[in-house]
Amino acid sequence: KNEVEQSPQNLTAQEGEFITINCSYSVGISALHWLQQHPGGGIVSLFMLSSGKKKHGRLIATINIQEKHSSLHITASHPRDSAVYICAVKPPTGETSGSRLTFGEGTQLTVNP
Amino acid sequence: EPEVTQTPSHQVTQMGQEVILRCVPISNHLYFYWYRQILGQKVEFLVSFYNNEISEKSEIFDDQFSVERPDGSNFTLKIRSTKLEDSAMYFCASRQGALYEQYFGPGTRLTVT
Numbered sequence: 495k496n497e498v499e500q501s502p503q504n505l506t507a508q509e510g511e512f513i514t515i516n517c518s519y520s521v522g523i524s525a526l527h528w529l530q531q532h533p534g535g536g537i538v539s540l541f542m543l544s545s546g547k548k549k550h551g552r553l554i555a556t557i558n559i560q561e562k563h564s565s566l567h568i569t570a571s572h573p574r575d576s577a578v579y580i581c582a583v584k585p586p587t588g589e590t591s592g593s594r595l596t597f598g599e600g601t602q603l604t605v606n607p
Numbered sequence: 608e609p610e611v612t613q614t615p616s617h618q619v620t621q622m623g624q625e626v627i628l629r630c631v632p633i634s635n636h637l638y639f640y641w642y643r644q645i646l647g648q649k650v651e652f653l654v655s656f657y658n659n660e661i662s663e664k665s666e667i668f669d670d671q672f673s674v675e676r677p678d679g680s681n682f683t684l685k686i687r688s689t690k691l692e693d694s695a696m697y698f699c700a701s702r703q704g705a706l707y708e709q710y711f712g713p714g715t716r717l718t719v720t
Binding site: 525527529534535536537538539542580582593594595596597598599600 | 638640642644649650651652655663665696698705707708709710711712713714716
């Protein structure tokens, strides 16, 4: 069983729709990242959160530590939001450790005009 | 805005050859990482580097791999004798400190023929 599970694997939406992507993890963490990967392959960090909720523009990320679950929401989706969205978790390690990220499989989002 | 850069963007090499992938992390960052993503698969951790030494490495990072920070700005990943299965996108990342998020470079696509 993967330590980080995302759902759905693929998501197709119409422009303007509200999008939710889910991430569940089975290990202890100190933080969770939401990342965006465009077709060219580059990875952009969207959020790092360890509790509560963060908002940046049309993107909102929430995390429930007790339930080991996080969601990424996109409001008023646009075709330019089409990308792979990846959840990654950081272990609860100290300052001098590597703090490797463990990644989910990603969710392919396609927003049609 | 400062960013992580990687060169080359694409490298083609023959099986058995040595390759060096180069990264320039963000200048005030202290922690450095290499990840890889085989086509169609999730991103996997390879190695983390802090204070001029490896702080953590994965099972993938065997004796064929090495990392170096030769001059205080570059961070390199060397694969001594490439195999077909080393074909992947290799991402460098850096972060400023334990409580900070990781910033990813654009990746180097390595093709081993």
